[in-house]
Amino acid sequence: MDRLSTSRLTGAMSEHPILVTGATGKSGRRVVNQLRARGLPVRAAARSGRHVFDWTDRGTWDAALEGVRSVYIVQLDGTKLVRPFVERAVRHGVRRIVLASGRGIDLPDYAKDSSGILEGLLDSEAAVRESGLEWTISRPGWFAQNFSEGFFADAVRAGELRLPAGDGAASFVDAEDIAAVVVAALTEDRHAGQIYELSGPRAVTLTEAVATISKATGRDIRYVPLSVADYVAELVLQGLPPADAEAFADVIAPLREGRDEYVSDGVRRALGRPPRTFAEFAESTAVAGGWPA
Numbered sequence: 187m188d189r190l191s192t193s194r195l196t197g198a199m200s201e202h203p204i205l206v207t208g209a210t211g212k213s214g215r216r217v218v219n220q221l222r223a224r225g226l227p228v229r230a231a232a233r234s235g236r237h238v239f240d241w242t243d244r245g246t247w248d249a250a251l252e253g254v255r256s257v258y259i260v261q262l263d264g265t266k267l268v269r270p271f272v273e274r275a276v277r278h279g280v281r282r283i284v285l286a287s288g289r290g291i292d293l294p295d296y297a298k299d300s301s302g303i304l305e306g307l308l309d310s311e312a313a314v315r316e317s318g319l320e321w322t323i324s325r326p327g328w329f330a331q332n333f334s335e336g337f338f339a340d341a342v343r344a345g346e347l348r349l350p351a352g353d354g355a356a357s358f359v360d361a362e363d364i365a366a367v368v369v370a371a372l373t374e375d376r377h378a379g380q381i382y383e384l385s386g387p388r389a390v391t392l393t394e395a396v397a398t399i400s401k402a403t404g405r406d407i408r409y410v411p412l413s414v415a416d417y418v419a420e421l422v423l424q425g426l427p428p429a430d431a432e433a434f435a436d437v438i439a440p441l442r443e444g445r446d447e448y449v450s451d452g453v454r455r456a457l458g459r460p461p462r463t464f465a466e467f468a469e470s471t472a473v474a475g476g477w478p479a
């Protein structure tokens with residue numbers, strides 16, 4: 187497609203609502219906010235709220251897709267529902283898809299996939315690439331927001347993060363940057379066919395991460411490295427089924443083993459600027475009241 191016709195396409199698409207799935211989640215909520223800040227029409231879909239969308243109830247899919255030309259897809263982990271959803275989207279006249287995936291999913295031996303999350307993401311990527319639509323794939327590494335809204339948030343608030351991550355470091359990426367890349371891909375023509383691997387500007391150990399959050403919040407927070415066996419035993423004592431506890435330990439393994447230390451250039455490639463630092467994430471989250479007492 188030549189430049190003129192793709193920009194005409196984008197112009198025509200901007201009159202239609204942009205569907206954002208996972209609109210209450212870490213990346214989707216920010217995508218919604220950034221699109222609305224630009225004055226663009228957004229259909230923010232989740233299991234509750236004005237636009238009810240449930241991956242497990244295909245009867246909710248048509249209303250979500252009606253009149254839409256661009257979609258941000260946040261899949262339901264452990265399923266392969268993106269493929270039938272993309273087929274439905276094609277029937278509704280959708281032209282552009284941005285998919286939330288994950289860094290490392292294409293690397294052999296990246297992580298044990300006991301919950302089928304990596305398999306699901308690989309299937310979703312293939313479905314989007316084979317759709318015949320304009321597609322962009324966002325592959326973030328560990329979100330910085332795991333410390334404030336996700337996996338580690340309760341422990342950070344309680345002042346002690348206990349994980350089997352040793353001295354491992356990860357190049358945590360700020361979900362504000364993930365959302366900015368997604369918004370660029372939804373609204374600009376030049377991102378079609380791109381896979382953007384997203385990270386922060388450098389790797390940070392968990393000791394450094396909690397020290398940075400301590401500094402930003404003025405609270406005492408520490409990281410306690412655990413053995414995998416002790417971590418699983420603690421989760422089981424808290425009431426988790428052993429298989430789920432093992433699956434959580436599997437998710438942490440790449441962090442412990444240094445497989446998430448590398449830095450990716452997706453933020454710079456998509457946005458022409460460097461990614462936000464972990465300290466910027468911690469300071470802005472603290473100022474916004476992201477770690478309430």
Ligand SMILES: NC(=O)c1ccc[n+]([C@@H]2O[C@H](COP(=O)([O-])OP(=O)(O)OC[C@H]3O[C@@H](n4cnc5c(N)ncnc54)[C@H](OP(=O)(O)O)[C@@H]3O)[C@@H](O)[C@H]2O)c1
Nearest residue numbers: 208209210211212213214232233239240241288327328329
């Ligand atoms: N966290 C990380 O460090 C990390 C790193 C790399 C990749 N990823 C991948 O990123 C994706 C998660 O993105 P995220 O962190 O932005 O999301 P998130 O914060 O985990 O939020 C999940 C979203 O999905 C919605 N949802 C849950 N169940 C649903 C269902 N049955 N039907 C429809 N919507 C449903 C939730 O909304 P309601 O509950 O309100 O319905 C929420 O908006 C996953 O695929 C994950 O594997 C995460």
